[in-house]
Amino acid sequence: MQRNLQSIFDITAYTPADDITHIQSGYHLFDTVSASKRISGLTLFLFSFLNTLQSQNFQNQLGSWNIINVKLTVNNKWSLFLEPQLRSLSFYNQFHYFEIKGGATYNLNSNFALTAGIGSYNTYSEGGNFKIPLKQQEVRTFVQLVMRQRLEVINFEHRYRAEQRFTNNGYHNRFRYRLNTVVPINNRKVVPNTFYAAVWNEIFFTNLPPYFERNRFFIGGGYEVNEHLSFQSGYVHQFDYKINDETGRDFFQISILLNFNLKKNNQEFLPSVSD
Numbered sequence: 435m436q437r438n439l440q441s442i443f444d445i446t447a448y449t450p451a452d453d454i455t456h457i458q459s460g461y462h463l464f465d466t467v468s469a470s471k472r473i474s475g476l477t478l479f480l481f482s483f484l485n486t487l488q489s490q491n492f493q494n495q496l497g498s499w500n501i502i503n504v505k506l507t508v509n510n511k512w513s514l515f516l517e518p519q520l521r522s523l524s525f526y527n528q529f530h531y532f533e534i535k536g537g538a539t540y541n542l543n544s545n546f547a548l549t550a551g552i553g554s555y556n557t558y559s560e561g562g563n564f565k566i567p568l569k570q571q572e573v574r575t576f577v578q579l580v581m582r583q584r585l586e587v588i589n590f591e592h593r594y595r596a597e598q599r600f601t602n603n604g605y606h607n608r609f610r611y612r613l614n615t616v617v618p619i620n621n622r623k624v625v626p627n628t629f630y631a632a633v634w635n636e637i638f639f640t641n642l643p644p645y646f647e648r649n650r651f652f653i654g655g656g657y658e659v660n661e662h663l664s665f666q667s668g669y670v671h672q673f674d675y676k677i678n679d680e681t682g683r684d685f686f687q688i689s690i691l692l693n694f695n696l697k698k699n700n701q702e703f704l705p706s707v708s709d
Contacts, residue, residue, distance in 0.1 A: 498522045499670055499687040503707050507695045513539045515551075517708045523560060525686065530558045530565070535574070535708065547580045551708070572601040582704070589616040589624070589704055593636075608647065612636035616704055619655075624704055626660045632668065632705070649673045652687065656705055664691040664705045 500520045507513045514536070521531040537551025555572040559565040578595035591614040599606040614634035621628045632655060638648035654668015670685040691705050 495684060496525050497528075497683060497685045498526045499685040501687070501689040501707050501709065502692070503689060504692045505694070507693070507697070509697045511541050513541075515539065515708055519709065521685065522563075523683070527563070528561065529563045530560055532556050532564075537576075537708075539580075545582050547582075549576075549578045549580065551576050551578075568602075570601055570603060572599055574599050587618055587622050590614070591616070591704065591706060607641045609639045609641075610636055614706055616706075624658055626658055628658045629655065630658070630705070631655045632666065644675065646675055648675065654687065656689075656691075658703070658705065661695075661703060662693050664693075664703075665689070666691065666705055666707075 498521065502518055504516045505513055506515070515538075516534075516536040518534040519532070520529060522529040533553055533555040535551055535553025535555075537549055539547050539549040541547045552573070552575045555570075555574055556568060557570040557572075559567060559569055574597055576595055576597040578593055580594075581592040583590040583592070591612075593610070593612040593614065595610040595612075597608040597610065599608060612634055613636075615632065616624060617631045618624050619629040619631060624630055632652070634652045636650045637646070638650075639645055640647050649672070651671045652668055654666060656664055656666030658664040666687075666689040668687055670687045672683045672685070674681045674683070689705075689707050691707070693703050
């Protein structure tokens with residue numbers, strides 16, 4: 435009995451490492467609970483979104499937006515990209531748009547990057563699949579600056595782009611700003627085997643009245659399978675403003691993101707399309 439009491443009140447059995455163990459255990463529990471809440475929220479959103487897609491009326495109004503983005507990282511400074519896109523005005527019907535573009539990116543540092551690119555953009559007449567005549571044919575060049583920020587587990591990407599558009603309707607300038615937000619769900623960073631939520635909004639301006647041209651909004655999520663492959667899908671609403679003519683379009687967007695490295699790169703791969 436005396437030995438048992440002595441073992442209970444023996445303060446020499448305590449070490450500071452016990453506090454560290456308790457803190458680490460509590461932090462791991464908090465992290466697990468937070469991840470569970472994020473997974474539950476994403477699951478609820480996807481369930482509601484899929485139920486909405488089942489509506490026949492919504493399917494008739496919802497277009498499809500399909501993207502394959504291929505990125506080749508040459509080294510810590512340089513990377514190349516190629517991105518084809520295919521869009522339809524109805525749910526995988528009435529395909530009316532195709533584009534393919536590519537370019538090169540130079541990382542100034544871990545937070546800033548410069549990109550230059552060129553692409554071909556083709557818009558067909560509405561009412562069928564690739565219905566001719568073409569409404570617009572375009573060759574476009576662009577330059578952009580990307581600024582990255584991180585707040586706890588939230589990744590922010592600011593993209594500033596200037597476009598030079600050579601179309602069959604003449605030459606046009608356009609300027610774009612996109613704020614992209616990526617939040618990992620079951621990890622603190624977007625690493626292999628990570629689910630993530632993504633939200634972005636982009637505004638389009640021209641140098642001619644009425645200046646404001648378009649707004650795009652995306653909400654969805656994705657999964658990074660490994661350091662080379664990610665999938666992303668979600669809902670896009672596009673609002674086009676023209677004098678006496680305001681129109682809105684809704685799309686189901688799905689993206690396949692491929693990332694290849696010629697040299698080992700320690701920078702975190704954040705899923706993002708080049709569009």
